[in-house]
Amino acid sequence: MQFFSDNVAPVHPAVFAAMQAADAVDSGYDGDRLSKALDARFSALFGREAVALWLPTGTVANAIALATICPPYGGVICHHEAHIQNDECGAPEFYTHGAKLLLAGGADAKMTPETAAVVADAIPNDVHRVQPRALSLTNATELGTVYTPAEVRALATLAATRGWRVHMDGARLANAAVHLGCSPADLTRGVDVLSFGFVKNGGLSAEALVFFDPALADDALRRRKRGGHLLSKGRYLAAQIHAMLDGDLWLANARAANTAAARLARAASGRLVHPVEANELFLRMTPDEAAALRAKGYGFYDWSAGVIRLVTHWASRPDEVDALATAIAAL
Amino acid sequence: MQFFSDNVAPVHPAVFAAMQAADAVDSGYDGDRLSKALDARFSALFGREAVALWLPTGTVANAIALATICPPYGGVICHHEAHIQNDECGAPEFYTHGAKLLLAGGADAKMTPETAAVVADAIPNDVHRVQPRALSLTNATELGTVYTPAEVRALATLAATRGWRVHMDGARLANAAVHLGCSPADLTRGVDVLSFGFVKNGGLSAEALVFFDPALADDALRRRKRGGHLLSKGRYLAAQIHAMLDGDLWLANARAANTAAARLARAASGRLVHPVEANELFLRMTPDEAAALRAKGYGFYDWSAGVIRLVTHWASRPDEVDALATAIAAL
């Protein structure tokens, strides 16, 4: 009955099984065969050359990604709702050594080429101002919406025109892929570096940082070590990622989460603040209504005045989802 | 037949079991009951008030520890063999924002008050020179030796006299405790902050950073988040630590490793470069001799010209250890 976050979900049994199997694996740090297989695995998944590193959190994946594409005196254009701006206690500033996040607008946490350009165009091109060097978008977004491949391409085209590198925060990339029914490759055209999330989707402690520009990866490997993120038993992280990709478990898990969210969205269609395209719902709700739901045992966060957030996940139980849908409809 | 490192050891089954049990645990990040129980657990273990955080690597535990006790313009006195100097790709400099490691000598990777003082005494007390602010010692050391409680106290007394804070890198604290037969409290008198290692000793991905000065902990909590080390499913890290402490598994595992090392040390007594007081051995050995051992299937690293390193661990098989001992004796 917990709809607080996908972080609260349990670890998928296949992930645990893969970790236990990694006991038999050779070598420390990232020298083992599971870790070394990641480049090929993600290259195959995305249909282009990729270099992939495991990391224990999405926060550090984002932060190292930005550090590889933005100098300390540069700026990163992102939406003002971005996780990198609001939820990482300054990790991007720490890893980039002080780069500035330049905040763009756009409905439903989605930038457009226009909202990104207006930020950049307001900055005189001189040495006194922090100049944009990178653009970072989140897909699925922090408000449960999804950029289409065309929308991603449009932003990437703007970035290429301006000389900015592109990062995608894909903490919930799986949910976006399922929603769109498109391939990972379609979702990431024009992206230089991707934070590919697994932890919110059934993993335990392994995210992938995927470089489509392999020239950036050596820098990232050193920043990973320096950040204290080169786990000595890295094989247990690589194993998690392989397990999530095996048989498209990552898509199956995301599909379950999205389906649950869609079920709730139908029941709450009159209350939706944003389109429900992934596994997060933002509902208008009075404090009394929220209290009534909580009294029935449902757990969730208040988001802002008069708005609550619900998050579903791979292990959300259909009976509990149905019951919550019914309860909301009955308010 | 692998004696490369204690990182290559498998994860202890009790650790896996505890992680799987954590599936049922509430809440994300460090808000779960397992994480919240760490302060009390370490306070009990050390017999004084402690605040404890889980972290995924010893490198980041060390680096955050130093950042809490040394300003960016300060210096940390440590042995020139220290892990923080040689094996962390500058993580201390990263987390402290550029503090300087000030390198002291001493036999067998152990500083003495004299070798530490000589470093400090050579630094004029002015604004042009980086001034010492902290001292960091490793126990057991990087060369497999152990500081006695009296030796730790002597260094801590020097530090107190000079106004330096004290960090202990206890990546192999368990091995030191077993060797000395003394309590954790005895080992850490005068220490402000301890990196308490579990990964080399049967854990998977959880170390503890233990503050005996609780005033430092709020700073550390923010640096952990900012470093990308606040895992969203932190309960699986806390579970590992509890499992290692339950029934003194940490001591049992270290005892097994130390026993295996002692077995090898007896067989190689004429070759020892340093006393064998924990689970690492450094042996004089010609390249031909090393090749002969490798030809028999034993894996280990060359350390320096004419010296090899052997590391035992909690799961080193007695029959393999015996066989290696015999093989060394027969060289």
Add this chain to the structure above:
Amino acid sequence: MQFFSDNVAPVHPAVFAAMQAADAVDSGYDGDRLSKALDARFSALFGREAVALWLPTGTVANAIALATICPPYGGVICHHEAHIQNDECGAPEFYTHGAKLLLAGGADAKMTPETAAVVADAIPNDVHRVQPRALSLTNATELGTVYTPAEVRALATLAATRGWRVHMDGARLANAAVHLGCSPADLTRGVDVLSFGFVKNGGLSAEALVFFDPALADDALRRRKRGGHLLSKGRYLAAQIHAMLDGDLWLANARAANTAAARLARAASGRLVHPVEANELFLRMTPDEAAALRAKGYGFYDWSAGVIRLVTHWASRPDEVDALATAIAAL
């Protein structure tokens, strides 16, 4: 005929004379008698204990000030028009090691307790969000307006209530003091650290960083050296500051600049975008009108669409000011 900036003004002859007299002064860095006299001089000027350092730019004065009062993981509330946000290429982020500027609104570049509080109140008090630790206000502001002593006190009271330290960017403090006719002490009640500008007001390369909390100064001294700002011939900077304070030259110079600005303001009263309270004017002006002025030999910057900026200074020639006033009135 240049109204680009007060940076373009010449150096006051008394400043040069004092620098040349410093040839005879003893000792390097800040060990000379001129540098050592600054603490007493500013303590007397402000009527409370102060520690004062010379620095070559206002940018570094601001940045070091912030570094002493805000940790790397903290935030500094400032107006979105603040110099620290817009004109320092990330110097605050560099010196603070990545603190975040939290942008508040308010008419005419002036925050109010309400606009500052609304920024803070939107930030949940948890470890995921950068928490405010300091407040920085500029007086006179970047838009040529002035905080009254009561307005400063109100912000300082809010800060004290919330546990934030207070920085004032006084690059044009002299212009504010002259406008208000109040003492420096009145202008800085509740301020912990002040960047006191002289370069825009007739100096060459010396600003003062004044700590009203002397406990912060040791930290600042080390950050100054580490930032490469401890000039080896610091006596020539101290000499500039003494010359500016002697006989209240700083006030006389600012008075001249303010008077010139007021003359222009009267001529352009229908065009003013902001009140003219110091030495900067922002005028609505069509491109054709601006071109007409430039054709007559007047130099100034376009500020934004349909707005130009004029800046007067200590050496603005009254005849040129009159002529410009006439030319504007005649548009």
Add this chain to the structure above:
Amino acid sequence: MQFFSDNVAPVHPAVFAAMQAADAVDSGYDGDRLSKALDARFSALFGREAVALWLPTGTVANAIALATICPPYGGVICHHEAHIQNDECGAPEFYTHGAKLLLAGGADAKMTPETAAVVADAIPNDVHRVQPRALSLTNATELGTVYTPAEVRALATLAATRGWRVHMDGARLANAAVHLGCSPADLTRGVDVLSFGFVKNGGLSAEALVFFDPALADDALRRRKRGGHLLSKGRYLAAQIHAMLDGDLWLANARAANTAAARLARAASGRLVHPVEANELFLRMTPDEAAALRAKGYGFYDWSAGVIRLVTHWASRPDEVDALATAIAAL
């Protein structure tokens, strides 16, 4: 009678005259014609394309130079006597964001290809160790000796072979050039970036940072601003540099300093700890002897046990130098 440091010397009158003439110069920051003329001026002086920036201290010149050629996770090989290691309170670590200085030996503060290589060769090429990325040498050295063009070339050749960039700290380059009687170009073959000092040689507050690889300069310009070193009245710094180069004043001043040092060296030939090739002397001297000199009014620093340092400068008075020489000879 002061032989403490060349920092204590007065400013050359031609430098003051040039600064006063700069009153008439246009534009702020580095947009004035004096600042813009520096590239051409240094290109002519060195006979190859150069980009040159003024900076107020040698410390920041060194630190920015290193930041442009070494990433945060890299290392800089330098002599253990280097100013960047001992006298800058960690400025290199601050500007590089935590790079590590890797200390080499060599007689008289001079590295050789052998002493530099031995440092590098001890570092395994893996991600755990900070890898060398740059080499920094000081000429004239901190101990008053001079690298010949052949010695510089040999180090630069090693660096090129290993893929390291080369920085020269030329705080006393003038003294080296005069000693060797060679051109600035000869002294800097293979050097990527040079800190060219003027302050110890009669300047007030302007050093030049000269890039022979112009591709590095944009990065440096932004780090200068971000470091708070882009003085708004930069024309007064550019003016100093032009004045020092006009008519080879820089060489004349250094010649005076070197001549004075040579006079003292002849008188103290039996006491010299290092060859006297520039304007610094290190003399063996008992405390009683040092006290006797001080009693006669001579000022100087103790350097180490039984060793004093004497520094001459452009304005050292020949009669005072003679008198000191006589006094030393009479000890």
